[in-house]
Structure formats: C-alpha cells, structure tokens
Amino acid sequence: MKTYPKITATTSTLSESDLEKFAIEKYGLNETSRCKLFRTGINHTYMISDGAKKFVLRVYFKDWKTELEISEEIRLLDLLNENGINVSHAVPDSDGNYIQKLNAPEGLRHAVLFTFGEGDKIRFLNEETCFTIGSVMAKMHKVTSGESLERLAFDEHSLLHSAYKTSTSIFSDALPEVKYLKQTISRISGSFASRKFLDCPSGIVHLDIWYDNMSIRNDREITLFDFDNCGNGKLILDVAYFCKQLFHIESDKEIYNQKVAAFLDAYRSQRSLSDAELAFLPECGAAIFIYYLGMQASRFDWSNIFMSENYLKMYIGRIRAWLDYHQDKVSNVNVLTRSKAE
Template sequence: MNPFPVYDSRLSASHLGLFLQEKYPLKDPILCRILKTGINHSYLLKDGVNRKIFRLYSYNWRTKREIEEELRLLSLLHESGVPISYPIADATGNFIQEIIAPEGLRFGVLFSFAEGEKIRNFTDDMSYNIGVAMARFHQTTQDLALERVTYNEETLLLSPLQRIKTSFAADSATMAFVESTTHSLVEKMKEIRSDQVRFGTVHLDIWFDNMHVTPDGGVTFFDFDFCGNGWQALDLAYFNVQLFNTEPDPDEYQRKLQRFLEGYETVTLLSPEEKRLIPYLAVCLWFFYLGVQCQRFDDWGNLFISEDYFKRFIELIRKWCTKQAIFE
C-alpha cells in the first residue's frame, strides 16, 4: 500500500538533532526539541550551554532563491552590527539544508540564538530601544533590493482581498467594509509622494513574538521570513498596530509610541509624508495578514478562521480607523 499524501509533517526532533550533528560542528550531548509550529517549524538546539534555532520552512512556502536572499540580507545586517539572529553555515560552508520530508523537499537554516526573552508588554525604554534598532535596520537597507516580494497595492491589498473573499461570507456587512476600505486604500496608495518616502528592505513582522529583550534592554530581531521590498514606513506601521493591540491603556499606548518614535529618530528622521501614511499602511497590513491566515488556513484550523473571528478582527480595524480619524 502506498503512503497517503501528506500536507505537512512535523519531523522527529531527536532524529533532526542527529542529522544536524552530522552537518555542524556541535558538541555532545545534543538536545533538540520543537519550539514553535505554524507556517514554518522552529526547533531549539542545545549542545551544552550553547543554544541555536533551526528553522524548517514549510513545503513549497519559500523557494530556495527566496531563502538565499533572506540570508543575504541577514549577513549584511550582521556585518553592519544591526542586532539580529544571523544564519550559521555548516561544516562545508552551506547555509541551507535540504530535507526530504513525507510531503516533499523542505529547506532548513540554522540561526544564532537571540539572547533575552520575549516580552509582550514593553516598557517605555524598551519601546525606545526597539525604535533605535529598527532605524539602524532601515538605515542599512534603504534602497537595497531583494529578489523577493515587493509590497505594494497588489500584494498588500488586492491579492489578500481575493483570499479573504474565499474564506468568509461574501454578502456580509463585514465583507462590504473590507472591500470598500481596500479600494479606498488602493486609491490612497496612488497619492503617495514617492520622493518623500524611503524605499528599501522591510521586515514586515516586527512585534514582540519576533524579538528578544535582554535585562539591560538590548533588542534582537529575528524571523525575517516575510522580508521583502517596500516602503520602510510599513515596519513602523506594523509596530504601531501591535502596540495598539497589546496596550489597552490609551495614555500608555501614546507614551510608548512616542518613545519608539523618539528612539527611531535618533538614527534617521521620518518625513512628514511617512508620518501621514502610517495609519493607512497599518490597515493595509491588517488586511495583508488576514489574507495570509486565509492562505495558510490548514496551519491553524477552522477554530481560528471563523465568521466570529472575522467580525472581531474587522472591529479592531474599525476602532483603529476611528482613533486615527481615517475613512470617516
């Protein structure tokens, strides 16, 4: 009997540890355990007191060329002193491992471990330091082009809209809001004064789950899986969104946001046009990631993607639009 086709598999952590021990100069004993599942799978690797992270990309999620470009970016950032988790080559100098999983060929990369821990609620000083680190990243990558996705009206709005429409009721008031707001945002994007907005490489996923903070406030970014080309103000918009989601107190939110921006502008100044765009780009990113959730439905299951979730998600966007006085 032939094996039944597999959509996605979770590799044995113990066997993966042995595989990595053959590839990298690691010490005995090796401890490998699953750390996080989702679109990709992350494994924690320990040899003695040393820790590393092995990311196993999902089948057909990223091409080898896209991963190579991600690693090219990370190498540049590491060499420039930007605080990031960087890729580690194996004993033969290769950065990308090829693993034949039950579903097919998957790629994997070993990364340095970011010291510190994930902190959901930032202090004012942490917000400031995140702003500094993000600005250093943007300063290093302004005008840099990657052979990866470019974030624009099509990739941020129109393609996600088509995915969203296949997952939720087409005739609901919630969907009507999504459609009308999407088309309004497309028109807003056409008004952008490009000469006043920096373009380059963006992370597009900088939030508490993708950074570690040390006790002395040092910040290290990781998980550049969504990196690509775009307006660098997108990263500021995304941080703004995540702060809005995690800080319920309006005064605390405003103070931490101000500290973040102060930290950012110690490195590079934001133009008035970039500041004007941030509230609109934030809504673009909400729609983009809702589209990703629909695209990768099988990674989370139907309890996550439901009509009730859809309504709550959109109500949060409505609340943001009201606070920012846009689309009134």
C-alpha cells in the same frame, strides 16, 4: 493480500531525534546536543541545545519559500549583522552551506539553522524599551534604505488586492466584515496610488517587528529575528506595524501615546521620518493586517484551528478600531485648529 491506498501528505512534523542526528552530523555540534520541537506554524521551529549554547532550526513548509527567497533572507541577515544590527543570523554547516534540503514525506523541505537571540519576550514594553526599539529599527532602515531583495514587493497589489482575493476563498463576500474590508481596501488603494506615498522612502522591510519577534535583555539590548516575511516596500510599513501592534496590546491609550512618542523620538534621532511618511502610518498599519489575513487564509492547513467568522469579526474589529482611533485624532486636531483660528 489486502492492500491500502497510498495517501500523500501536504505537511508533516519531522522527528526530533532524526533532526537531532542530522544537525549534530551536519554542523559538527556537540554530541550532547538535543533537539526539541518548539512551534508548528507557518514553518516548524525546533530548539537545539547542548546545555551551554542554543540554536534555532527552522524547517520551512514545503513550497512556502523558494531557495532563492531563503538565500535572500540570509543575505539580508548577513548585511545587518555586518552593520552592527543584532539579529538571529544563519549558521553555515561544516561545508559552508546555509540551506539544507530535507526529504520529508510530502516532498522536499528546506531548513536553516539560526543563532539564538538571548533575552526575553516582553509583551508589555516600557517607554525605555520602546525608545530602544525605535533606535534599532531606524538603524536597520539606514542599512536597508534604497536596497532590495529578490523577494516579494509589498505594494498595493500584494498587501491589499491579492490578500482580499485569498481571504474571500475562506469567507463569503456577503459578510459585513468582508464588505468593510473591501471598502477599506478601496480607500487605502487610493492613498497608495498617490504621488505623496509613492515618493516615500523605500527599501528592505522586515514587516513583522513586534514583541514576539525580538529578544530583550536589560530593556536596552534588542535582538531581532524571524525575517521570514522580509521583502521590499516603504520603510514606513515597519514603523506602522510596530505602532499598530502596540495599539492593540496597550489598552490605556494615554500610555500608548507616550510609548509611541518614545519609539518615534528614538527613530527620528537615527533617521529622518517626514510628516508625509507619518501621514500614511494608519493606512500602512491596516494594510499589513489585511495582508496577514490573506496569508492566514492561504495557509488554512495551519490557520484552521482559529479561522472562523468569530475570528474574522475580532480581526476586522481591530483594523476598524485602529483606523477609527486615528481618524478621531485627526478630527480632534482639526477642531482645535479651527478653534485657535477663531
């Protein structure tokens, strides 16, 4: 009899029907509930609905997060939910357990069921919504300031050096974009090592707050979700990342400035945001983008469909445009200041 070699898997897409049966049994859901694959990415996301109520089932990539890291994410969601911050939070099963263990072809994978955030994803946000987001983020930071999770610390090493090392496993360090990346990391590292930066308020950060990770209703009701990347770091990181994403979405920079002003005004109405923190906003935004480039490189099983030299040019171009824009703003302010002095 002819035999065939057994090949193991690194990842798999789990059956909708099997997960459907599992969820109905485990969570006591309505028998009419249906499970549909929504997205494959860093993790796999399934939507479960019985027509009246919706849930989100996240199936974690094997070894992507430890059980402790997942439980810490759930602990944060509970903390925020208890303090009136609208978040998509974890749902316990019939036995009170939040984390499920699935025997996938590649090995053990974890899964968590989350509540569904009603509303829309709105790419082009108006000023009123930006104001609301600023208020929500500040309220979240008031809860997480000074707190910590047993998860990754977003510091100079993780945001910059580790990300660079991983990125150069995919891209040659001889490429001009990688050379620019190395120079930028060197410059930002110096700032992050400064006493002014080290003295900035720290706490738990989301690190991925932008339109794609929130549901919006009536411009004023915001539900945050996808805390998969949450960890410990300077609170200004969340502020910077939202501003940087808005920068790339809004091509009219005059309108962008108006939206950022609304966002920051709302944030400051809820929580103090010092000029010292804001001074690091450009570099923090760039650092997070560098971190995510490293993440994409580390998950080539998912990112290979877009990770190319052309993609790198676009991605580094966005970092350069962001930093150049803020450098020009500083230069213009300095010119105006000198003119007034003269």
